[in-house]
Amino acid sequence: MKTAGEVVHEFWRLMATNDFHSVVAVLAPDFVLEWPQSNERIRGAGRFAQMNAEYPAHGRWQFTLNRIVEGDNEVVTEVAITDGVQAATAISFFTVEKSKITRLVEYWPEPYSAPSGRAHLVEAISST
Amino acid sequence: MKTAGEVVHEFWRLMATNDFHSVVAVLAPDFVLEWPQSNERIRGAGRFAQMNAEYPAHGRWQFTLNRIVEGDNEVVTEVAITDGVQAATAISFFTVEKSKITRLVEYWPEPYSAPSGRAHLVEAISST
Numbered sequence: 063m064k065t066a067g068e069v070v071h072e073f074w075r076l077m078a079t080n081d082f083h084s085v086v087a088v089l090a091p092d093f094v095l096e097w098p099q100s101n102e103r104i105r106g107a108g109r110f111a112q113m114n115a116e117y118p119a120h121g122r123w124q125f126t127l128n129r130i131v132e133g134d135n136e137v138v139t140e141v142a143i144t145d146g147v148q149a150a151t152a153i154s155f156f157t158v159e160k161s162k163i164t165r166l167v168e169y170w171p172e173p174y175s176a177p178s179g180r181a182h183l184v185e186a187i188s189s190t
Numbered sequence: 191m192k193t194a195g196e197v198v199h200e201f202w203r204l205m206a207t208n209d210f211h212s213v214v215a216v217l218a219p220d221f222v223l224e225w226p227q228s229n230e231r232i233r234g235a236g237r238f239a240q241m242n243a244e245y246p247a248h249g250r251w252q253f254t255l256n257r258i259v260e261g262d263n264e265v266v267t268e269v270a271i272t273d274g275v276q277a278a279t280a281i282s283f284f285t286v287e288k289s290k291i292t293r294l295v296e297y298w299p300e301p302y303s304a305p306s307g308r309a310h311l312v313e314a315i316s317s318t
Contacts, residue, residue: 131283
């Protein structure tokens with residue numbers, strides 16, 4: 063039996079092949095994805111693969127795993143995603159049962175301007 | 191020694207008191223907060239308390255812990271925050287060392303409209 067963390071590493075490794083149908087190997091048949099920000103749910107590993115395969119891309123998708131926190135059967139990742147033109151950050155909450163991902167709740171935080179009211183307490187993380 | 195999860199539960203319990211200076215009890219002296227979306231960093235438990243105390247509010251802040259994933263010394267929470275008028279979701283990556291929070295990297299995902307291109311593959315999570 064793989065650990066939940068091993069299954070999630072394999073998920074991102076398969077995503078990086080850009081053969082999104084291959085990702086089904088680590089998904090449970092009754093896999094469910096939720097995007098709370100857009101109130102969207104995708105049911106089934108097949109629909110998830112199709113959605114990724116159909117998503118408009120300018121080039122090959124690259125995934126950089128910046129952060130992973132592994133609980134017993136829950137894993138959270140922070141991943142930078144780009145196709146060379148579009149760039150996004152995904153925060154993904156995985157539930158893993160019997161070495162398969164049964165559930166994924168995913169957030170897509172966007173950049174925003176720093177509020178001026180707290181400028182006296184903060185510094186820039188980077189100068190870019 | 192408290193577990194990392196216990197320390198983070200205590201962090202949110204203290205936040206809920208709205209006495210933000212009390213939260214310093216679970217923060218390391220060299221505590222650092224980062225908000226990658228706005229490229230902001232706050233150094234020090236004192237500045238963190240001051241920032242929260244100064245943040246414009248319409249009423250008492252309420253925090254609802256919807257999700258927690260506990261690793262060995264890293265914990266992730268998803269928390270709904272409201273003052274009765276403003277509402278937001280915070281996804282918080284905590285690093286805990288010796289029962290104190292040394293680092294917090296926090297994301298604030300906002301609602302967005304579901305793209306029409308994948309409507310044939312998705313359903314609404316809720317009808318609201």
